[in-house]
Amino acid sequence: MAKASAVIKQSPEVISRAGPFGVVILAPRDIEPRLLEGSARLVWDLLSDWSTTENIAESLAELFGADHEVVARDVEMVINELIATEAIVVS
């Protein structure tokens, strides 16, 4: 599990396709492609540049006017899953 302040980014090894459906990614440790929709896609898009879980949660909470803690929990869950499959790298 990465710290909320850890600097993270999409792994350059991930191959992906984006479209009206969302984005499908295939990370090094993925057996099958993974579909990211809705807020998971937003998290993924924000990770095209170096960022932190904290910053991403803050951005999304502000964007949706949602409770920061709730958003932070969701974002952390998505990010931990992406780290587990090496879809994102930690600086």
Place this chain on the structure above:
Amino acid sequence: MTSLGSPDQFSNLNFVAGVGLREISEYEIRDLEGMSEVEWTQFHRELLLERLVPLAAYALDRGALTASEIQRTQVTQDHSRSMSLALVLERRLLEVYSEMTFAGIDVRVLKGSAVARLDYPDPSWRAFGDVDLLVPADSFAAASEILTAAGARRRFAEVSKGFDSRFGKGACFTYADGLQVDLHRSIAEGPFGLTVDLSSLFNDVEEFEIGELNLRTISRQHRFLHACFHAALGDVSPRLVALRDVAEMLLIKKVNFSDAVVTARAWRAEVVIARAIALAWQRLDLPPNDASAWADTYSPSGYEERALRAYTSENRSYATQVAAGVTAVPGITGKLAYMRALLLPSRQHISGRDSSYWARFRRGAAALHQSRSSQ
């Protein structure tokens, strides 16, 4: 707005295949919602077969098509699935490409991934169903061994020993997981495949990236010519996605048409380019331009007419195309070797295609007779 509930499903598919190539007025917007369930089912199946789902998704996204929520959901899910398949194929491509490169084989990626990534506005516009690789003739056997060692199985055995590396278009390999790799020596079967300057395909290189790996493909002009070969010769009724590739490269990617024609002339294949462009403009209902005017008025040579017949006649077959290739093989010795390979194929090859040597001989002989009588 035109309802797709009309019986003309053919025209509706053509419309989807042409989306994004020209401006569409509000009167041309098509409505899928007006279709009956049967019509929708049929149309949906054709979208999948013709690999047009991504274009349908973008047509819906841009408002060129309107649809019910259920129809929209189906197309969106299909698009996601087709892109997932593209990723799985690209992962296999990376594995095979790396292995071949490591073994010293000068491999080039053809069609699918290369065209999707280099010739479309976004790779998600182009679906594909297999991996296509071009290798030098003298590396064909080594490349085949790499695929076999990785668990792929060749679908049809070599016609006869040495045929692949000297005359063949290539071979198809399938894995236990269902993925397919087409290994090419040339870009077409039969006469037009035999007059392609294969060395030029390796000399003019373009690169593209998947993940962190740079892969080599053929030049833009060669990709256009290959797209034309595939569209004009690949199937009796050309796949719409193949025609779309031709139009996309000409209209959007602005391939140098004059240079392409010069190369096609050197390959004795101008008629192939003319046929592909004429079919694309007709089926996709594109406004005339210089390329389509040239294609519509192109007058093929006697050789081109005869060669084209092997691909477009009603009794088109593998044997007919291969037999028609005799005239394209240079030199008497080469022609004899080609005919010997054609008439005396290996037992493994026959067991995959024909029931017996005799059946093979009869098909080959009949094809040769037909090819000669039409000269």
